[in-house]
Amino acid sequence: xxxxxxxxxxxxxxxxxxxxxxxxxxxxxxxxxxxxxxxxxxxxxxxxxxxxxxxxxxxxxxxxxxxxxxxxxxxxxxxxxxxxxxxxxxxxxxxxxxxxxxxxxxxxxxxxxxxxxxxxxxxxxxxxxxxxxxxxxxxxxxxxxxxxxxxxxxxxxxxxxxxxxxxxxxxxxxxxxxxxxxxxxxxxxxxxxxxxxxxxxxxxxxxxxxxxxxxxxxxxxxxxxxxxxxxxxxxxxxxxxxxxxxxxxxxxxxxxxxxxxxxxxxxxxxxxxxxxxxxxxxxxxxxxxxxxxxxxxx
Amino acid sequence: xxxxxxxxxxxxxxxxxxxxxxxxxxxxxxxxxxxxxxxxxxxxxxxxxxxxxxxxxxxxxxxxxxxxxxxxxxxxxxxxxxxxxxxxxxxxxxxxxxxxxxxxxxxxxxxxxxxxxxxxxxxxxxxxxxxxxxxxxxxxx
Numbered sequence: 001x002x003x004x005x006x007x008x009x010x011x012x013x014x015x016x017x018x019x020x021x022x023x024x025x026x027x028x029x030x031x032x033x034x035x036x037x038x039x040x041x042x043x044x045x046x047x048x049x050x051x052x053x054x055x056x057x058x059x060x061x062x063x064x065x066x067x068x069x070x071x072x073x074x075x076x077x078x079x080x081x082x083x084x085x086x087x088x089x090x091x092x093x094x095x096x097x098x099x100x101x102x103x104x105x106x107x108x109x110x111x112x113x114x115x116x117x118x119x120x121x122x123x124x125x126x127x128x129x130x131x132x133x134x135x136x137x138x139x140x141x142x143x144x145x146x147x148x149x150x151x152x153x154x155x156x157x158x159x160x161x162x163x164x165x166x167x168x169x170x171x172x173x174x175x176x177x178x179x180x181x182x183x184x185x186x187x188x189x190x191x192x193x194x195x196x197x198x199x200x201x202x203x204x205x206x207x208x209x210x211x212x213x214x215x216x217x218x219x220x221x222x223x224x225x226x227x228x229x230x231x232x233x234x235x236x237x238x239x240x241x242x243x244x245x246x247x248x249x250x251x252x253x254x255x256x257x258x259x260x261x262x263x264x265x266x267x268x269x270x271x272x273x274x275x276x277x278x279x280x281x282x283x284x285x286x287x288x289x290x291x292x293x294x295x296x297x298x
Numbered sequence: 299x300x301x302x303x304x305x306x307x308x309x310x311x312x313x314x315x316x317x318x319x320x321x322x323x324x325x326x327x328x329x330x331x332x333x334x335x336x337x338x339x340x341x342x343x344x345x346x347x348x349x350x351x352x353x354x355x356x357x358x359x360x361x362x363x364x365x366x367x368x369x370x371x372x373x374x375x376x377x378x379x380x381x382x383x384x385x386x387x388x389x390x391x392x393x394x395x396x397x398x399x400x401x402x403x404x405x406x407x408x409x410x411x412x413x414x415x416x417x418x419x420x421x422x423x424x425x426x427x428x429x430x431x432x433x434x435x436x437x438x439x
């Protein structure tokens with residue numbers, strides 16, 4: 001549906017059938033082969049383009065950020081334009097994959113599940129942090145500009161270094177901890193429905209880093225935990241099964257100087273979150289929890 | 299998370315275009331806050347002329363010839379000051395209204411309507427500012 005798979009297999013089978021048995025020296029043969037393949041590819045592409053122009057197919061104009069520190073000619077960031085035939089239901093990721101498969105195999109971006117679950121393909125599309133696989137081409141103004149996430153080191157093309165983001169996520173200990181285990185060894189650790197409802201939205205985080213990239217505060221303060229990490233902390237701090245002392249430990253992490261108090265309620269994270277997690281709401285609730293935790297009336 | 303290279307104006311512009319309500323509210327709040335702090339200093343400077351004026355003779359005070367009255371009269375005589383006063387009111391009203399909005403946000407009230415409350419405070423600020431124009435500008439021209 002989304003990768004133009006049928007066309008791809010057709011192409012590869014064509015090239016396979018046309019390979020001839022080697023006669024001349026190995027190097028010559030390989031070079032000739034290479035040249036022939038390149039020729040063929042070019043012809044194929046041109047034919048494709050001509051066909052497209054003849055059919056007057058609806059195409060999408062994609063302006064994609066390109067940068068490759070390892071190739072001398074590509075060290076200067078630039079935008080490449082790709083014209084992709086539009087198909088109904090096409091997402092930005094589909095268009096990128098088509099561009100990579102058809103025009104430039106060096107176009108680099110992360111993607112995996114293609115259904116907004118893995119969180120690999122958060123990008124800066126038309127000036128907003130979006131999940132490429134969840135963003136319909138038909139919803140966007142053209143030309144569509146695709147850039148890597150802002151406020152992160154770009155490794156290559158649309159790939160950014162997320163190491164810092166993961167560090168922040170780890171910092172809040174994003175895993176279930178408890179001191180009171182149920183009696184039986186195979187007993188389930190049950191949660192009330194109300195409590196599950198409370199943490200429901202916060203469990204949806206897919207670690208895509210869109211919120212972190214959109215956050216103005218996180219951009220200026222490297223130590224700030226960031227919306228995603230605080231949301232993770234919320235998910236566990238609000239989980240009643242963890243018990244009081246673990247919650248205390250979690251609150252101590254989030255109420256540090258670069259924890260929840262850095263949030264200035266700009267709502268950028270909430271706007272960009274592809275899973276619609278009310279991040280600001282969760283941060284605000286943790287702020288209130290932190291205050292309540294430290295206020296003592298006696 | 300610094301950038302490994304300068305993406306230049308491309309990035310700044312595109313982000314500027316994509317600001318959402320909450321971000322605008324934050325920017326305006328910061329801006330109006332700084333303006334109010336700046337005003338606070340001029341306010342103190344002008345009011346401080348009352349200290350030497352307090353030592354002036356009864357007659358000078360009655361005649362309005364003391365330094366404080368003179369300062370106020372001179373300032374109010376300037377068209378620029380009259381216009382700036384309208385601006386000051388706008389700034390102060392927005393800061394108050396958005397401050398109330400932020401209080402509600404901190405209390406976790408109406409977070410889904412945060413953009414609407416920002417627009418509401420903008421509109422209300424505009425209305426109050428327009429309504430204040432006759433008072434501030436009267437007799438300035």
